[in-house]
Each structure stands twice: as C-alpha cells, then as structure tokens.
Amino acid sequence: MASGEKLYVPYVMPEFPTAGSTVQTVLALQRSGASLIELGFPHSDPLADGVVIQNAAQTAIRNGATLQRIFNLVKNARQGEGGEALTVPLVLMGYINPVLAYGVEKFLDDAAAAGVDGFIIPDLPPEEAAWFRAECVERNLSLIFLISPVSSDERIRKIDDLSTDFSYCVAVNATTGTAKLVQNSDNAVEAYLERVRRQVKKKFVVGFGVQTAAQAERLLEKADGVVVGTALLRAIAAATSPDETAKRAEQFWRALQVRTGASELEKA
Amino acid sequence: MTETLTTPVTASLATTGYAAPDARGHFGVYGGKYVPETLIKNADDLEREYAAAKLDERFWNEFHDLLKHFVGRETPLYYAKRLSELLGGAKIYLKREDLCHTGAHKINNAIGQILLARRMGKKRIIAETGAGQHGVATATVCALFGLECVVYMGEEDIARQAPNVARMKLLGADVRPVAIGSKTLKDATSEAIRDWVTNPDDTFYIIGSVVGMHPYPMMVRDFQSVIGQETKRQMLEREGRLPDVITACVGGGSNAMGMFYPFLNEVLRRDALARPKLVGVEAAGEGLTGRHAATLTKGRPGVLHGAMMYLLQDDDGQIDLAHSISAGLDYPGVGPEHSYLKDLGLVQYTSATDDDAMTALQTLAKTEGIICALETAHGVHYAIQIAPTLSREQTVVVCLSGRGDKDLNTIERYLETHTAS
Numbered sequence: 001m002a003s004g005e006k007l008y009v010p011y012v013m014p015e016f017p018t019a020g021s022t023v024q025t026v027l028a029l030q031r032s033g034a035s036l037i038e039l040g041f042p043h044s045d046p047l048a049d050g051v052v053i054q055n056a057a058q059t060a061i062r063n064g065a066t067l068q069r070i071f072n073l074v075k076n077a078r079q080g081e082g083g084e085a086l087t088v089p090l091v092l093m094g095y096i097n098p099v100l101a102y103g104v105e106k107f108l109d110d111a112a113a114a115g116v117d118g119f120i121i122p123d124l125p126p127e128e129a130a131w132f133r134a135e136c137v138e139r140n141l142s143l144i145f146l147i148s149p150v151s152s153d154e155r156i157r158k159i160d161d162l163s164t165d166f167s168y169c170v171a172v173n174a175t176t177g178t179a180k181l182v183q184n185s186d187n188a189v190e191a192y193l194e195r196v197r198r199q200v201k202k203k204f205v206v207g208f209g210v211q212t213a214a215q216a217e218r219l220l221e222k223a224d225g226v227v228v229g230t231a232l233l234r235a236i237a238a239a240t241s242p243d244e245t246a247k248r249a250e251q252f253w254r255a256l257q258v259r260t261g262a263s264e265l266e267k268a
Numbered sequence: 269m270t271e272t273l274t275t276p277v278t279a280s281l282a283t284t285g286y287a288a289p290d291a292r293g294h295f296g297v298y299g300g301k302y303v304p305e306t307l308i309k310n311a312d313d314l315e316r317e318y319a320a321a322k323l324d325e326r327f328w329n330e331f332h333d334l335l336k337h338f339v340g341r342e343t344p345l346y347y348a349k350r351l352s353e354l355l356g357g358a359k360i361y362l363k364r365e366d367l368c369h370t371g372a373h374k375i376n377n378a379i380g381q382i383l384l385a386r387r388m389g390k391k392r393i394i395a396e397t398g399a400g401q402h403g404v405a406t407a408t409v410c411a412l413f414g415l416e417c418v419v420y421m422g423e424e425d426i427a428r429q430a431p432n433v434a435r436m437k438l439l440g441a442d443v444r445p446v447a448i449g450s451k452t453l454k455d456a457t458s459e460a461i462r463d464w465v466t467n468p469d470d471t472f473y474i475i476g477s478v479v480g481m482h483p484y485p486m487m488v489r490d491f492q493s494v495i496g497q498e499t500k501r502q503m504l505e506r507e508g509r510l511p512d513v514i515t516a517c518v519g520g521g522s523n524a525m526g527m528f529y530p531f532l533n534e535v536l537r538r539d540a541l542a543r544p545k546l547v548g549v550e551a552a553g554e555g556l557t558g559r560h561a562a563t564l565t566k567g568r569p570g571v572l573h574g575a576m577m578y579l580l581q582d583d584d585g586q587i588d589l590a591h592s593i594s595a596g597l598d599y600p601g602v603g604p605e606h607s608y609l610k611d612l613g614l615v616q617y618t619s620a621t622d623d624d625a626m627t628a629l630q631t632l633a634k635t636e637g638i639i640c641a642l643e644t645a646h647g648v649h650y651a652i653q654i655a656p657t658l659s660r661e662q663t664v665v666v667c668l669s670g671r672g673d674k675d676l677n678t679i680e681r682y683l684e685t686h687t688a689s
Contacts, residue, residue: 044449044586045572047461048304054448066584096302097570101585122304123571127292146305150468155308173306174466 007166007205007225008257010232010249011038011093013056014070015063017237017245022065022073024246025236030088032254037086038120038227041070041094048122050177052230056237067102071114078115086115091142093120104132108139118142118165126162133162144168147204149192156199166203169196169223174209177230181209193222213259220260228256278536278612286532288608293482296611298604301481303574306465310473311574315483317388322490327383334379335494338412339369341376343495345502345665350635351652358512358658360651362668363499365523366640370405372670373495373523374476378405380491382413385472392416392471396460398425398453398519399596399643400432401670402476407441409474417441420459422452425595432674450589453519453599457573477520478603481574485525485604492526499665500530507663510534510544513654516667517646518548518617519561519597521606523669528615535614545616547654548606549646551592552619559591562619563602564610577604593622593678594642596670620649626682628652629672641670642678 010029014022026037042057042065049057070092077086092111099107099121111119118141124132126145136143145159148170159167171189172180181189196204206219207227216226235252239245277296281287288295293315301311321327335341344367348360365373385393393415397403403419410417419436423445426433436443449455457479464473478485478492503511514531516524528546535543553560560566567578572587580588580600590600609615620628625642628649633639640648644667651666658664672679 042586045454045458047458047573048306048465050462051448061584061586095571097572097579097581097587098585100570101568101581101583123302123574125301125303125305125308127301127308148304148306148308150309151305152309159305170304170306173468175462178466180466 005035006220007035008033009036009038009205009207009225009227010034010253011040011207011227011229012249013040013042013053013060013233014073015060015065016056016233017059017239018242019063021239021242021245023077024242025249026077026086026090027084028246028250029253030086032250033257034088034253035225036088037090038093038229039070039074039090041065041067041092041098043095043098046095048175050175050230052177052233056233067098067107071110071116074114074116089117090115091118091120091144092116096121096124104135108135108141112139112141116141118144120144120146120168122146126159137164146170147196149173153195153199156196160200160202163202166205166224167200168227169193169204169206170208171206171219172209176208178209181215182211189219190222193219197222213256216256217260278614282536286536288605289482289486293486295485295605295608297569298576298607299482299485300576301574302571302576303481304465306468307461307481310464310468311481311483313388314384317384318483318487321384321387327387331380331383335376339375339379340367341494342498343367345499345506347506348636351632352655354635355652355655357656357660358654358662358664359660360655361503361511361663361665362638363495363527363665365495365667365669366638366644366671370401370408371673372401372405372641373492373526374402374405375408376494376526377476377488377491377522378402378409378474380487381472381474382409382415385415385474386413388472390470390472392418392467393474394418394420394460394463394471395474395476396420396453396456397476398422398456398598399594399641400425400429400436400674401596401641403441403443404432404435404439406474406476407436407439410441411439418463419443420446420456420463422446422450422456424451425453425456428678429595429674430677452590452595454587454590461573477522478525478605479520479573479575479577479601485575488522489525489529489605492522493529495523495526495667496528496530499527503663503665510542511665512658512662513545513547513664515547515549515647515650515664517597517643517669518550518564518602518606519599519643520601521548521603523667524548525603525605527667528609532614546614547650548615548617549650550617550619551594551597551646552621552624553591553593555621556619559589560619561590561592561597561599563600564606564617565619569607572601575604577601577607578610593625593682594646594675596641596643597646618650620646624649626679629679638668639672640668641672642675644669
C-alpha cells in the first residue's frame with residue numbers, strides 16, 4: 001500500500017450467491033481497481049450485520065463456505081487461474097465463534113499458509129483480543145480493530161495503537177447496510193472522521209452504510225480508504241453463475257472507482 | 269453425591285468464598301464482552317452505573333419496596349404434601365415464583381433493570397422474549413414507569429404464546445416479530461442487540477436472562493438472587509436446616525441462577541453430608557439424540573450474544589437450532605456462570621424431555637392444584653424422580669418459576685396427539 005493513495009476496499013461473502021464464484025470474483029475486483037479485498041467468512045448469527053449480509057451468510061453456509069474451503073479458495077486465487085493471480089492484500093472478516101470451533105492456532109497457521117494477510121473480527125474488541133492479537137503478531141498477520149462514533153478519544157488512541165496496520169471506522173451507529181448514512185446531511189460523519197484523524201497515528205478506512213459513489217467520495221475526503229460491502233452484495237445477488245457473479249462484481253466496482261476517481265481528477 | 273471439591277480451584281474457593289465474575293466480567297473462561305465496538309460504550313456505561321447503584325442504599329430500598337408492594341414478594345415456600353406423599357420419599361417444597369405479579373420470576377429482574385434505566389435517563393426500552401414472560405414483565409415495568417417499550421419475539425414463539433403477545437400489546441408494548449433464522453429466542457435476542465447497536469444513545473436493553481455481555485449475567489443474577497435468599501430463610505424457619513436438593517429449570521438460566529447463587533458458599537464450605545445438592549434441568553426436547561436444547565449436557569464452549577458459554581453448535585461453529593416444547597428453554601446457549609459452575613462441579617446439570625415435562629406438569633396439577641409453566645415442569649420432573657430415592661426427613665426445593673396459563677394451547681395440542689399414553 002503506497003502511502004497517500006486512497007484504499008478502495010470491497011467486502012464480499014465467499015461463494016455468494018453462487019458456489020464456485022469466489023476466486024473469479026476477487027480477481028475481477030482486483031482487476032477493477034480494488035486496493036485490498038475484505039473476504040467474509042460466514043456465521044449463522046452475525047450481530048453487527050444487517051439483513052443483506054445475514055442472508056448472504058446463510059447462502060454461503062449452504063454453498064459450503066467453511067473456513068477450510070475459504071482457505072483453499074484464497075490459496076487458489078494467490079496461485080492464479082489462467083495466469084492471473086491475486087496480488088493485493090486480503091483480510092478475512094467474520095465472527096469469533098467459527099474461529100474458536102476451528103481452533104485459533106490452526107486457523108492462523110492455515111490462513112497464513114493460504115495467503116491471508118489479516119483479520120477483522122467485529123465481536124472481538126480489544127478487551128477480549130490480547131491473546132489473539134499476540135498470536136497474529138507472532139505470525140506477522142494483521143489485526144484490524146473497529147472504531148465507532150461512540151468510541152471516546154482515549155479509546156480511539158488505544159484502538160489505533162492496537163490495530164497492527166490500520167483501523168476500521170464504523171461510519172454510523174448501525175448494523176451493516178444501513179440507510180442512516182444516506183439520511184445524514186448534517187456533516188456528523190465528517191465531524192466524527194475529523195475527530196478520529198486527530199487521535200490516530202495509523203491509517204483508517206471507513207465503512208458501514210456506504211452505498212453510492214458520491215458517499216464514498218465524500219468519506220474519502222476524511223478517511224484513508226472506504227469499504228463497500230452490502231451495496232456490492234446487492235449488485236451480485238441475482239447472478240446465476242460464477243461467471244456472471246464475477247462480471248457483475250467487476251462492473252459495480254469499476255463504476256464506483258471511475259466515478260470517485262474521475263472527481264479526484266477534476267479537483268486536481 | 270460426586271466429590272468435586274478436590275480440584276485446586278474449588279479448594280481455593282472454599283477458603284476465599286465464591287466470588288465471580290472477575291473485574292472484567294469473566295467466570296473462569298466464560299462471560300466477557302464479545303461485542304462490536306458500537307456496544308462497548310453502552311456495556312461500559314451500564315457496568316459503571318450498576319456498580320454505583322449496587323452501593324446505593326436508596327436503589328435497593330426502592331427495588332425491595334417494589335418487589336414487596338408491586339410484585340407481591342415474598343413468595344411462599346409451599347410444602348407440596350400430597351405430591352410428597354404420593355412419591356413416598358423426601359418432602360417437596362415449591363418456591364412459588366408463579367405467584368409473582370405477571371406470573372413468573374422474570375419481573376424481579378425487570379424491576380431492577382428499569383430502575384437502572386431511569387437512573388441513566390434512558391427513554392426507550394428494548395427486550396427480547398421467548399415464552400413471552402420476560403416480554404410481559406418488561407412491558408409491565410415500562411407501563412409502570414411510563415417508558416416506550418419494544419419487544420422482539422420470534423414468529424414461532426408468537427404463534428405458540430399468543431396470550432402473552434396479547435398481554436404485551438395491552439400493556440402498550442410494540443411487539444416486533446422476528447422472521448429470521450430459528451424464529452425463536454436466539455434470533456429475537458440477535459435482533460434486540462442489533463436494535464441497540466443502532467440506537468445506543470437513548471435506549472436501554474433489558475435482557476431477560478443471565479446471558480449476554482458483561483455486566484448482564486452478573487446483574488440479572490443479583491436481581492434474581494432474591495429467590496434463593498428468601499428460600500434459605502424460609503427453609504431455616506420451616507425445617508431448621510438447609511434443603512438437601514435444590515432444583516430449577518435452565519434455559520438461559522436466570523431462575524436457577526437466582527435460586528442457586530445464595531447457596532454456593534454452603535456447597536463449597538459444608539461437608540458432603542450437610543451440603544445442598546444443586547441441580548439444573550435443561551430441556552432434552554425430543555431426546556438427546558434428536559432435537560433438544562440441552563446446552564450444558566451436549567454443547568461445547570463458544571461465543572454467542574456477547575459472551576463465552578456452552579453452545580449447541582456444529583463442527584464449523586455455526587449455531588444449531590435448539591428445540592423444546594417450552595419456548596422459554598428453546599435457546600442454544602446458556603448463562604456463562606452456569607457454564608463455569610458446571611466445569612467446577614458445584615452444580616449438576618441434567619435434562620428432561622418434552623414428554624417428561626408434560627407428565628410432570630399434569631402430576632403437579634392433579635395432586636396440588638397448581639398448573640405450572642412448561643419450562644418449570646422440567647424442574648418438577650427432576651424433583652419427582654429424585655424424591656422417592658431420599659428419606660422422609662430430607663427435603664427437595666423446586667423453583668416453581670412460572671405459571672402455565674400461557675401454555676394452555678400447547679398443552680391441549682400435545683394431549684390431543686398423545687391420547688394413547
């Protein structure tokens with residue numbers, strides 16, 4: 001990640017909506033400009049997620065997206081299909097219980113071997129994460145903690161310190177895919193991101209409720225990167241084949257980056 | 269009785285006394301605050317406020333005043349003479365939580381939490397409910413204090429607990445059906461937590477059992493421990509000694525925790541002969557090889573709804589669907605403190621099937637004129653099993669956690685399909 005460059009981060013659920021689509025889809029996202037891939041791993045009871053990601057998780061579970069399978073898919077993407085290989089960083093995002101069931105050390109070893117670069121675990125806040133973070137650091141894996149609008153300044157500094165590379169700002173108090181951000185016209189998000197900027201030393205990305213290129217552009221004024229998940233999952237939800245899944249993902253992501261990228265050019 | 273006090277942890281606890289959770293909300297490895305960042309502030313605020321309230325005499329005075337005059341405490345410890353004689357063994361006593369206002373022990377906790385909500389200036393109350401008893405208790409205290417009330421309830425539970433849905437609505441609550449996942453208590457709880465994530469400023473979440481992130485398991489236990497404190501006093505008055513066996517049903521486990529907690533030091537410190545045996549009864553549903561909700565009996569530790577606890581889950585860590593004929597026990601997790609007490613061996617956990625519970629419910633109704641809740645009937649089943657194996661000088665206390673009016677539809681349907689037995 002070159003410093004100064006903004007991070008464009010898609011979140012996708014593996015094997016959603018079609019089984020066998022994951023490798024093609026992450027490669028398509030890389031091709032269309034993604035700087036980092038956030039790959040979900042599904043849980044039956046995702047507390048921080050809205051209904052779109054809840055349903056996507058159910059589909060992924062039905063399509064066989066176990067951690068073992070996901071590690072194999074990441075390995076395949078890293079090795080390349082037809083000469084094209086995944087070279088951008090990839091972090092896994094999901095809940096702690098599947099990790100515990102898999103076994104924490106085996107999870108981290110297998111993830112590292114597959115070519116995973118780090119993790120975002122929303123229900124593992126700093127309070128409960130000391131042991132997990134130590135195991136990550138030992139293996140040179142990243143651990144990214146969340147910051148929320150209700151996090152105090154002191155807590156933001158602590159999270160910034162504990163996040164190994166960058167932190168993830170939850171844009172609004174809501175589950176993923178909320179419409180709150182759309183309704184927000186009082187610059188509360190900007191004020192919050194400015195507050196975060198004053199506290200942190202490392203980078204931070206922002207996500208939760210980012211649905212349009214205009215919103216992404218607006219948030220990139222204040223943050224180092226933007227995560228788009230629910231809107232991307234909506235765009236690919238009707239695909240009926242792996243090819244179509246990858247194609248729809250690519251179209252969506254290219255459009256998002258071109259629109260935000262184009263306005264960057266105008267400003268320059 | 270199994271000798272469990274030889275392990276180092278319980279041996280040291282016998283000297284220091286039982287003290288859990290630790291400062292960070294852990295019961296051994298269980299409990300904790302496994303919640304998204306958006307909820308950390310709420311959990312911390314609540315923890316601070318409860319710590320302050322705990323030292324505030326006026327808080328407890330108001331709590332006990334409401335328990336006395338609004339809830340109708342203390343509840344009787346009733347000697348079930350005909351049932352005891354029928355079984356021909358130990359004397360069975362029933363701690364009559366079913367006589368609490370709103371018909372179950374759930375109101376004890378709802379009173380405690382609404383007082384905290386008011387202290388914190390919160391205007392909107394949310395709750396989850398399974399059987400509807402906690403929903404009714406929460407709707408009741410919201411009416412009492414004039415606060416907005418939203419109750420999340422699974423669609424399946426709305427269908428099987430219709431009378432409680434009607435009561436909640438009459439009390440002014442907004443009952444929101446939950447159509448995702450199991451459509452029962454697990455997903456109602458997830459939806460309530462998502463509501464709290466979305467409304468962290470003005471909303472107070474009244475959790476109905478000893479589950480969820482710290483400080484809930486500790487706080488709900490403290491509010492419910494009035495059950496065990498009264499029982500201890502009443503038993504010493506009636507029999508001059510502690511009970512030999514104390515039993516209660518366990519779903520999330522709040523009535524059991526409230527009953528057992530005041531006896532834990534007696535279990536730790538007394539010698540084996542004078543020690544009460546504490547037994548939690550889970551729902552074995554259709555049987556332990558079929559669909560059930562016997563989390564401590566058959567589950568493995570994991571994280572759900574903000575805490576580490578025993579869970580019914582598959583090999584991939586996805587949460588299994590629980591099943592019990594009683595909506596209140598139909599939960600794939602169990603309180604972190606129960607998980608800890610199981611590992612320590614201080615409480616024993618067993619299970620009763622749907623059929624066991626239904627038979628026990630009928631036996632109690634016909635011998636004592638008390639129709640208990642289907643949840644409660646699981647504990648009654650254990651008492652019926654154990655009493656004949658004990659002497660007439662010994663005593664068994666059952667926490668009669670709730671009344672059965674809400675279950676009449678389920679009971680009728682069951683009896684129609686099981687007429688052969």
